[in-house]
Amino acid sequence: MWKEHYDVLIVGAGVAGSALAHALSTLSATRARPLKIALLERSLAEPDRIVGELLQPGGVNALKELGMEDCLEGIDAVPVKGYCVVRAGGDETVHIPYPAGHEGRSFHHGRFIQNLRAKARAAPRVTVLEATVNELIECDLTHRVLGVEATPKETGVKESFFADLVVVADGCFSKFRTQVLSGSATPKPATRSHFLGAVLTDAPLPLAQHGTVCLVKDSGPVLLYQIGTHDTRMLVDLKEPLPADPKAHVLAHIVPQLPPSLHVPVEKALEADRLRRMPNSFLPGAEQGTSHQKEGAVLLGDAWNMRHPLTGGGMTVAFNDVVMLSRLLVSLDDLHDWSRVSRALHTWHWRRKRLAATVNILSVALYDLFGAEDEHLEVLRTGCFKYFELGGDCVAGPVGLLSAITPSPFLLFRHFFAVAFYSIWVMFTHPRPVPVPGQLKPVMAKPGIDEYPALLLKSVRVFWTACVVFGPLMWIELF
Known part of the structure; x- marks a missing residue:
C-alpha cells in the first residue's frame, strides 16, 4: 500500500539515525516548508551492546551543537577526565588527562540510545515507527532509491514508505x-579482532573517572571504564582464532596481568555472567554521491564508516558527521534533485576528513601498537608508553587528537613518527630485561656497545614497521 510521502526517511534509530532526525527537524523549522522525516527501527526496546558506551569530549561538543546534550542526563552517566595506561601487572602506569576544561562521558549504551530516540520522537514533523525494513524500493528504469518496504510491528503487514532521500543508518x-554502494566503491569491512565484554561491580580502577588501557602480553589491550555508579565495563581484545573456552582463557592468561585490585571483581563478573562478543571492524568511508552510488540513498554511521573501538571514537565521528550533513541537506531546496545532493555529499566527504581521518587512523595505528604481534611492534609499544611518560606536549598533543578536541591528521603524523624515533632511542639507551643463567628472573641492563650493530639493523626494521602501519592508513583516509 502507498504510505505518506516524506522528505527524508532514515533506516535505523541508533546513534546516527536518531541524531540526524532531530537535527533535520530542528534546522528546517525556519524554512517555508519544514522537512517531514520518518525514522524506522526494527526494535525500539532498549538495546544491549558492549560498545558505544564512551563519548569523547569532541563528541560531547558535537552533541551540544545538535542541541541534544540533555540526552546524557538521567542515565547515571559518569564524567571521563582522561586515560590511564597500565603495563602488564599494573606496576607501571601513565596518566593521560584530557585538555583542561574538557571531559567525556561514559554510560550504559542502551539508556543513552533511548534518550536519543525520545529526543527524536519529540522533534516536530518526525515520525518514529517500529518496523523491520525488508528492502529498498528502486525505480525499474533508473534504479534510483524511492523508499523502503517495511513491516510495522503493530500490523505485521508489509507496507511501502516513500521519500525524496533515504538515509541508511542501520549499523x-x-x-x-x-546495495547503496557498488562497483569499486563497495565497502568491505575488515575484522581486526573481537572484544569480549563483561560488566564488573564496584571495581576500583587505577584512576577514578578515567578510562583504563591495560597492555598485556601475547594479547590485545584490555579496556576498562566506569559506565554507572557501580558498573564498570571490561573489554578484552582477542584476535582470531578465538579460544574454545573464552572465560578460561581470560582467567588464566589475562586476569593475572591486570592490576591486583581488579582480579576479584573480574572473577566474580565472569562467574556471574557470560562473556559477550563483538567484532572490531575497520571500514573506510568511501566517497558518496559518485557514479558507484544508487541515487536517492545515503549511508551514515557504522553502515558507512567504522574504526577500531579501542579509542572510543565511533560516536564522536557519528555526531560530527550529523552536524555537517544535516546543515548541508537543510540548505537544499529540493532533496529529490540528486545532482545537488551529490554535490553536498562531496562537500561533506572532504569537510569531515579532518576529524574523521584523525580518529580513524589513530584508532587502528594505536591498536597495532598496543596489540603488538612481533618484536618490532613491541619496540614501538614500549616506546609509545615511554613517550607518554615524558609528559608535556608528548601527552597533550596525542590526547588532543584522541579526544577529538584538536583533530589534525598531520599532527597525528608528527606524533606517530616522534614515537617511532623515540622508540628506537629507548631501544638503545633504556634498560631491558636480560636473562641470567641460573636465575628465574631476568635482570635489567642497558645494551652494550657490542650490541649496537644488531640494534642498528633492528632500528631500520622498526622504522619500516612504523611506516607499514601508518602509511596505508594515511593514504586510505586522506586520499
Whole structure:
C-alpha cells in the first residue's frame, strides 16, 4: 500500500539515525516548508551492546551543537577526565588527562540510545515507527532509491514508505550497505579482532573517572571504564582464532596481568555472567554521491564508516558527521534533485576528513601498537608508553587528537613518527630485561656497545614497521 510521502526517511534509530532526525527537524523549522522525516527501527526496546558506551569530549561538543546534550542526563552517566595506561601487572602506569576544561562521558549504551530516540520522537514533523525494513524500493528504469518496504510491528503487514532521500543508518551489520554502494566503491569491512565484554561491580580502577588501557602480553589491550555508579565495563581484545573456552582463557592468561585490585571483581563478573562478543571492524568511508552510488540513498554511521573501538571514537565521528550533513541537506531546496545532493555529499566527504581521518587512523595505528604481534611492534609499544611518560606536549598533543578536541591528521603524523624515533632511542639507551643463567628472573641492563650493530639493523626494521602501519592508513583516509 502507498504510505505518506516524506522528505527524508532514515533506516535505523541508533546513534546516527536518531541524531540526524532531530537535527533535520530542528534546522528546517525556519524554512517555508519544514522537512517531514520518518525514522524506522526494527526494535525500539532498549538495546544491549558492549560498545558505544564512551563519548569523547569532541563528541560531547558535537552533541551540544545538535542541541541534544540533555540526552546524557538521567542515565547515571559518569564524567571521563582522561586515560590511564597500565603495563602488564599494573606496576607501571601513565596518566593521560584530557585538555583542561574538557571531559567525556561514559554510560550504559542502551539508556543513552533511548534518550536519543525520545529526543527524536519529540522533534516536530518526525515520525518514529517500529518496523523491520525488508528492502529498498528502486525505480525499474533508473534504479534510483524511492523508499523502503517495511513491516510495522503493530500490523505485521508489509507496507511501502516513500521519500525524496533515504538515509541508511542501520549499523555495523548493515544489510543495505552493498546495495547503496557498488562497483569499486563497495565497502568491505575488515575484522581486526573481537572484544569480549563483561560488566564488573564496584571495581576500583587505577584512576577514578578515567578510562583504563591495560597492555598485556601475547594479547590485545584490555579496556576498562566506569559506565554507572557501580558498573564498570571490561573489554578484552582477542584476535582470531578465538579460544574454545573464552572465560578460561581470560582467567588464566589475562586476569593475572591486570592490576591486583581488579582480579576479584573480574572473577566474580565472569562467574556471574557470560562473556559477550563483538567484532572490531575497520571500514573506510568511501566517497558518496559518485557514479558507484544508487541515487536517492545515503549511508551514515557504522553502515558507512567504522574504526577500531579501542579509542572510543565511533560516536564522536557519528555526531560530527550529523552536524555537517544535516546543515548541508537543510540548505537544499529540493532533496529529490540528486545532482545537488551529490554535490553536498562531496562537500561533506572532504569537510569531515579532518576529524574523521584523525580518529580513524589513530584508532587502528594505536591498536597495532598496543596489540603488538612481533618484536618490532613491541619496540614501538614500549616506546609509545615511554613517550607518554615524558609528559608535556608528548601527552597533550596525542590526547588532543584522541579526544577529538584538536583533530589534525598531520599532527597525528608528527606524533606517530616522534614515537617511532623515540622508540628506537629507548631501544638503545633504556634498560631491558636480560636473562641470567641460573636465575628465574631476568635482570635489567642497558645494551652494550657490542650490541649496537644488531640494534642498528633492528632500528631500520622498526622504522619500516612504523611506516607499514601508518602509511596505508594515511593514504586510505586522506586520499
